Amino acid sequence: MSKKDNIVIIGAGLCGSLLALRLAQRGYKVAMYESRPDLRVTDISAGRSINLALSDRGFKALRLCGVEEKAREICIPMYGRLMHDREGNTFASNYSGREGEYINSISRGDLNGILLTEAEKHENVTIHFNTECTSVDIENTVAHFKDYNTKEEFSVDGDVIFGTDGAGSALRKSYYLERKFLFSYSQNFLAHGYKELEIPADKLGNHQISKDHLHIWPRGEYMLIALPNLDGSFTVTLFLSYDDGEYNFNNLTTEEKITEFFEKEFSDALDLIPSIKDEFLNNPTGALGTVKCSPWHYQNKTLLMGDAAHAIVPFYGQGMNASFEDVTVFDTILDTHEGDWEATFKAYEKARKEDTDAIADLAIDNFYEMRDHVANPLFKQKRKLEMDLEKTFPTEYFSKYSMVTFNEEIPYAEAMKKGRAQDKALLNMVAHHDLDTITDLKEALKKVQEETNEILEEDKIAGFR
Amino acid sequence: MSKKDNIVIIGAGLCGSLLALRLAQRGYKVAMYESRPDLRVTDISAGRSINLALSDRGFKALRLCGVEEKAREICIPMYGRLMHDREGNTFASNYSGREGEYINSISRGDLNGILLTEAEKHENVTIHFNTECTSVDIENTVAHFKDYNTKEEFSVDGDVIFGTDGAGSALRKSYYLERKFLFSYSQNFLAHGYKELEIPADKLGNHQISKDHLHIWPRGEYMLIALPNLDGSFTVTLFLSYDDGEYNFNNLTTEEKITEFFEKEFSDALDLIPSIKDEFLNNPTGALGTVKCSPWHYQNKTLLMGDAAHAIVPFYGQGMNASFEDVTVFDTILDTHEGDWEATFKAYEKARKEDTDAIADLAIDNFYEMRDHVANPLFKQKRKLEMDLEKTFPTEYFSKYSMVTFNEEIPYAEAMKKGRAQDKALLNMVAHHDLDTITDLKEALKKVQEETNEILEEDKIAGFR
Numbered sequence: 001m002s003k004k005d006n007i008v009i010i011g012a013g014l015c016g017s018l019l020a021l022r023l024a025q026r027g028y029k030v031a032m033y034e035s036r037p038d039l040r041v042t043d044i045s046a047g048r049s050i051n052l053a054l055s056d057r058g059f060k061a062l063r064l065c066g067v068e069e070k071a072r073e074i075c076i077p078m079y080g081r082l083m084h085d086r087e088g089n090t091f092a093s094n095y096s097g098r099e100g101e102y103i104n105s106i107s108r109g110d111l112n113g114i115l116l117t118e119a120e121k122h123e124n125v126t127i128h129f130n131t132e133c134t135s136v137d138i139e140n141t142v143a144h145f146k147d148y149n150t151k152e153e154f155s156v157d158g159d160v161i162f163g164t165d166g167a168g169s170a171l172r173k174s175y176y177l178e179r180k181f182l183f184s185y186s187q188n189f190l191a192h193g194y195k196e197l198e199i200p201a202d203k204l205g206n207h208q209i210s211k212d213h214l215h216i217w218p219r220g221e222y223m224l225i226a227l228p229n230l231d232g233s234f235t236v237t238l239f240l241s242y243d244d245g246e247y248n249f250n251n252l253t254t255e256e257k258i259t260e261f262f263e264k265e266f267s268d269a270l271d272l273i274p275s276i277k278d279e280f281l282n283n284p285t286g287a288l289g290t291v292k293c294s295p296w297h298y299q300n301k302t303l304l305m306g307d308a309a310h311a312i313v314p315f316y317g318q319g320m321n322a323s324f325e326d327v328t329v330f331d332t333i334l335d336t337h338e339g340d341w342e343a344t345f346k347a348y349e350k351a352r353k354e355d356t357d358a359i360a361d362l363a364i365d366n367f368y369e370m371r372d373h374v375a376n377p378l379f380k381q382k383r384k385l386e387m388d389l390e391k392t393f394p395t396e397y398f399s400k401y402s403m404v405t406f407n408e409e410i411p412y413a414e415a416m417k418k419g420r421a422q423d424k425a426l427l428n429m430v431a432h433h434d435l436d437t438i439t440d441l442k443e444a445l446k447k448v449q450e451e452t453n454e455i456l457e458e459d460k461i462a463g464f465r
Numbered sequence: 466m467s468k469k470d471n472i473v474i475i476g477a478g479l480c481g482s483l484l485a486l487r488l489a490q491r492g493y494k495v496a497m498y499e500s501r502p503d504l505r506v507t508d509i510s511a512g513r514s515i516n517l518a519l520s521d522r523g524f525k526a527l528r529l530c531g532v533e534e535k536a537r538e539i540c541i542p543m544y545g546r547l548m549h550d551r552e553g554n555t556f557a558s559n560y561s562g563r564e565g566e567y568i569n570s571i572s573r574g575d576l577n578g579i580l581l582t583e584a585e586k587h588e589n590v591t592i593h594f595n596t597e598c599t600s601v602d603i604e605n606t607v608a609h610f611k612d613y614n615t616k617e618e619f620s621v622d623g624d625v626i627f628g629t630d631g632a633g634s635a636l637r638k639s640y641y642l643e644r645k646f647l648f649s650y651s652q653n654f655l656a657h658g659y660k661e662l663e664i665p666a667d668k669l670g671n672h673q674i675s676k677d678h679l680h681i682w683p684r685g686e687y688m689l690i691a692l693p694n695l696d697g698s699f700t701v702t703l704f705l706s707y708d709d710g711e712y713n714f715n716n717l718t719t720e721e722k723i724t725e726f727f728e729k730e731f732s733d734a735l736d737l738i739p740s741i742k743d744e745f746l747n748n749p750t751g752a753l754g755t756v757k758c759s760p761w762h763y764q765n766k767t768l769l770m771g772d773a774a775h776a777i778v779p780f781y782g783q784g785m786n787a788s789f790e791d792v793t794v795f796d797t798i799l800d801t802h803e804g805d806w807e808a809t810f811k812a813y814e815k816a817r818k819e820d821t822d823a824i825a826d827l828a829i830d831n832f833y834e835m836r837d838h839v840a841n842p843l844f845k846q847k848r849k850l851e852m853d854l855e856k857t858f859p860t861e862y863f864s865k866y867s868m869v870t871f872n873e874e875i876p877y878a879e880a881m882k883k884g885r886a887q888d889k890a891l892l893n894m895v896a897h898h899d900l901d902t903i904t905d906l907k908e909a910l911k912k913v914q915e916e917t918n919e920i921l922e923e924d925k926i927a928g929f930r
Binding site for chain 1: 647648649650651652653654707752754757833834838843885888889892893896923924926927928
């Protein structure tokens with residue numbers, strides 16, 4: 001098999017664009033097809049998160065492809081969460097006790113544009129917009145498309161086809177429907193949906209609330225968050241049940257009820273969202289789903305990557321980072337197996353699957369943490385202790401959040417296992433006042449480590465997988 | 466809504482037949498459609514487990530419908546596992562330390578036949594065989610069928626449609642494809658498949674090995690089990706990976722290799738299976754899958770029950786019992802909500818879903834336990850202690866297995882939560898020799914209970930859901 005293999009990539013979103021760039025750098029001929037128009041010339045943000053959190057796993061992949069600095073130029077650092085209570089009081093909680101560890105708000109469209117432009121600089125890359133993949137003949141590696149402009153249907157035959165076509169992947173659907181192999185597959189929706197709103201910039205073009213934080217209005221049943229944009233605005237996202245509770249998407253159908261809901265639950269935010277009624281009634285409500293599946297590949301012919309293989313809910317800010325990390329891991333596997341696609345695909349899933357499963361589960365955990373626990377005294381005490389430990393022992397203590405977000409050399413699965421045990425140890429020690437008599441932080445660190453290791457050991461003996 | 470509602474049931478397997486019987490007893494008019502021929506007149510066992518384990522949850526449902534005694538007449542009690550090692554040595558492990566707690570080997574076909582016959586005794590029940598459901602129009606409660614004999618297609622309009630059509634449910638597929646609501650759905654396959662073989666009766670028609678046990682040949686990568694039949698034979702099931710390991714379904718394709726595999730791993734069983742080569746090469750290989758989904762119902766129109774809603778792997782012997790228990794729970798819900806199908810369906814899923822999720826997870830756990838752990842010294846020591854505790858404190862101590870299998874008043878989810886904590890406590894106490902110095906069994910019981918409660922409390926503080 002030659003390096004001149006013709007690669008077809010379905011989907012020119014964040015993962016597809018970065019993959020195209022990397023494969024082009026490795027010398028492959030890449031043809032990429034995207035159902036949407038070119039987002040560099042058309043505004044197509046409606047209904048999708050227009051900003052995202054970029055952190056160290058994402059940067060590592062961007063660095064591999066030589067585009068880290070271009071991305072950093074459009075980043076807004078967020079150093080912690082800023083919680084807003086019902087009375088409008090706020091309190092901050094840093095993401096890390098270490099210097100220089102923060103997450104970044106970045107425009108999905110702008111970043112995608114950078115990646116498309118970089119990919120297109122390679123003469124062995126072609127990008128086709130407004131072409132929707134309708135199905136894939138996986139046996140013959142032929143992808144079928146419909147051109148939205150000409151309305152014509154056409155087919156493309158590649159040596160290998162990558163599906164980076166997102167949570168609604170056409171390639172994945174073909175796996176499911178063609179029934180050529182036992183396909184393990186799950187799609188799980190939360191009872192909550194989401195809706196995007198906007199806090200505009202003030203008259204001078206400045207941010208109206210701190211741009212150094214990810215803002216959270218945690219209310220148990222509901223949650224509002226806001227991430228800053230470069231133009232001084234914030235993208236606000238409301239998470240709300242479709243059906244349950246006093247207020248939900250199905251019953252918030254009148255301007256009166258919407259205003260009542262926001263006045264009661266988010267009055268300080270309401271003051272900042274002038275078009276609340278219009279936006280609430282006109283912006284789409286999105287679903288929050290997790291997709292897992294296996295196998296990701298079919299023989300030596302096709303492979304799912306990014307959200308197409310593992311869509312996750314947004315609550316850990318890791319969706320884009322996980323998809324970019326796919327490219328990092330795939331590149332490493334190619335170093336070993338290049339020339340044998342089936343071996344490459346198998347080794348890639350073996351190396352990657354438990355980590356994407358882990359971040360999917362962690363993201364669900366964080367939904368409950370952000371919604372219910374961040375304002376809980378036990379949780380606040382634990383976070384304070386963790387900040388002190390990270391600050392005092394920057395090379396020895398890493399919270400679960402730090403392992404997931406700032407330590408790209410720790411795989412997600414390991415971060416989950418160790419992080420959950422550590423959280424359990426900390427919460428129980430705080431609840432039982434085990435640390436109240438300890439004045440020396442070094443001693444506290446030792447005790448936390450011992451308890452964490454004991455928990456891991458007990459789980460191991462119990463045979464928990 | 467009147468009691469004279471016309472009910473359509475798709476699938477006349479174990480769950481559908483029992484549901485038809487119960488609904489008929491409650492006065493509904495029931496039309497049941499089954500794709501297979503009538504198993505009372507045609508032998509259609511090929512490729513499906515021909516015997517199953519029936520235990521207390523199943524009996525409770527059969528009792529509700531007045532057919533418990535008829536079922537008991539065709540049961541063979543199995544009091545424990547009998548493990549066979551590579552050298553042909555055996556050791557027994559009882560299912561319970563209490564008197565009168567055992568599971569029962571029963572013929573799927575014979576039990577299904579009893580239920581069909583009982584249902585048919587009601588004049589308000591009609592059963593149609595050889596009619597396959599091709600799809601369901603859930604909005605209009607119309608089920609589409611194909612008659613295998615006449616080759617004709619026809620449609621049936623019911624007031625309500627129940628899908629008890631098993632793991633490959635046509636109703637569930639219609640939920641997935643019609644996309645009228647957010648449908649959470651998963652199908653997960655183990656890397657192992659299964660194949661059925663037979664140990665025939667001896668010349669006198671007697672069982673060649675103990676009929677009082679469920680036989681297990683645990684080998685880590687592989688596992689063989691055997692359940693007795695009334696005619697003196699055993700149905701043997703081999704669990705083996707499709708692809709992995711030295712021996713697997715994909716490479717066991719010659720008589721030589723099959724013999725080599727059995728001689729090496731299961732030599733005492735090989736001596737008892739005269740037609741091993743024929744059976745291995747000709748009997749189908751089945752997949753082992755878990756199906757979960759939600760919601761089970763659509764408005765006041767359709768409902769999934771049994772394997773159609775929650776197919777599980779066979780390793781806890783609870784598949785049939787869980788499906789029968791569905792009928793028990795549904796009957797209770799009907800007592801409260803009869804006349805309002807939507808409220809009935811909602812309340813039923815709310816009451817039942819976490820329990821069927823739990824038994825699905827427990828069945829996966831047991832796959833690893835049976836395959837890997839039953840021969841492990843730590844595990845054997847734990848089981849011995851549990852038998853002593855159950856024997857000495859029959860009303861105070863219940864192992865996880867006992868809670869799941871013999872305590873139909875404890876819901877599966879509660880049995881899982883408490884049972885897992887108890888197993889963890891026991892295994893850690895055994896591993897750490899905490900019980901070595903304790904000579905008084907009463908003291909051991911107290912210690913186990915304390916440790917179990919502590920584990921549950923720690924999980925609760927950590928917010929584990």
